[in-house]
Amino acid sequence: MKVLLIEDNPDHLELIIECCYGAFTDSCQVETFDTLSAGLAALGSSIFDIALIDLSLPDSNIEATTQTLKQLQTTVPIIVLTSLQDGEVGRQLIKDGAQDFLPKGSLHDTLLQRMALYAIERKHHQVQLENRTLDQQTFCRSLSHDFKAPIRNVGQLTSLLKDRLTDRQVLDSEDHNLFEKIENRLHTMNRLVEGLYDYILTDHISAGNELVDLNQIIIELKPILFNDAKTQVSIHCDNLPIIHGNRAQIFMLVQNILENAIKYCEQEPVITITYEVIHVKTKLNEYLLHQIKICDNGIGIETRFINEIFEPFRRLHSESEYRGTGLGLSTVKRIMKNHNGKVLIESEKNKGTCITLQFP
CATH class of the missing domain: 3.40.50.2300 (Response regulator)
Known part of the structure; x- marks a missing residue:
């Protein structure tokens, strides 16, 4: 030794x-x-x-x-x-x-011997786990690349075929519709690959201990959300806290929630973000939580489906109604778990949805 x-x-x-x-x-x-x-x-x-x-x-x-x-x-x-x-x-x-x-x-001798042997065994398992996690991250990146490359190639070949047929003036309106459907399917496949990559990777990246300013996250997300939205979007936001965590994951978390609030809305989206510190007391201890509520005026969710929406690939609407992968809220739940937090949801059909995030 x-x-x-x-x-x-x-x-x-x-x-x-x-x-x-x-x-x-x-x-x-x-x-x-x-x-x-x-x-x-x-x-x-x-x-x-x-x-x-x-x-x-x-x-x-x-x-x-x-x-x-x-x-x-x-x-x-x-x-x-x-x-x-x-x-x-x-x-x-x-x-x-x-x-x-x-x-x-x-x-004393016996205690040191026992603690050292246990420490060596624990470290061995920790190194194995870290190596496995690194392998899985590499696999996720490779898988994402391997899937996206042929999707991109199919898109390029489809675009080339469409241009050649258009030059020959042999395309009618039905043909244009078919090409549009192909493009939509390719976009769907691309989003699915990206969603799977994010979903799998959240389990293999620790929450970290960065200081994450949620106000800055909102500022950075606004131009992305506003540019993608087809209607005017209003966001009313309290002054939010600085929390500890993985900034990339927190960004993805908030982005998924806000994108859903905009997508599942049949009028001009209005999103309200409120913040408070809540005091929790149990029989064993007491502690404080950052509580952020993100509420929208969207189409809402029927009560009977509330417990299902965090399941991977669970969608309440068809692709033709609302585009999506069914992984957004599953990823949200994983990120909150990774940050030792909790996500809660309240919703009523045609009256909007409130998602509550509780961080330590």
Whole structure:
């Protein structure tokens, strides 16, 4: 067992080394460093089975070390060494990528051995999962490209055939209608491929911890929505919060909801976006939520279909009535789940729909 130990306190250092030899037998090798920078440099250049890292070091205080470990990319499992009162910091670091934390006051051979073996096993599974996720993302991109290329080629060949037949003046109105139907079907297939790509990929990209300004998302979406809409669109919006998450996914989330509000409307679309902070109290704990409501004046949904509309490919209307893939709201639900949030829907036929988004 080769151990990387980053610890600057000589007394603690001696105690931890003794525990390592007791836990991993005399064949154990321990390389020690008293600064974070030197230890991480060794971690990047040598092979270790496990790393034991103190949080408070001469070149890095607890907060700085915590931030560094959050962003650290390594296949080596990390056990964070904490004081007894730093348990909450340790638990947070486990959420951010560390395999475990160990209060120095509780350190002994058996505990260190058990925690190290569990940490190595967990890290092994984590690396496998990350590699599988990367493979699936690559597969999704390849699949999207492989499907879109022949669709694009069919479109080009159809357009070329139409132009040649038009030059010969052999097309009548029925022929033009047939070519228009082909173009519409190709657009539908293209949207379906894009929808599938977005839908599959949302499960394999973590929510992330970017600061996402929802006001800016709305500003960027307006020209896209207004240019695509066939009628005048009115959006009335409260001042929205800045939340933590994956910006690309949040953009897709809001875009899907607003596009539905515009598409499923038989009059000039009016969309109202409201925001409030709500306080939730349960028997176990209490917490605050960002709650955003997006309400429209569209055709609404019958109550009996409310529970079905988040299912993939579930459509309540034919393609000839309203274009779509049946994946928009399924993707919305996946993105909210990915952000530890919740999506709720209230609707009444011919009276509009309200979609509620609740973010931590």
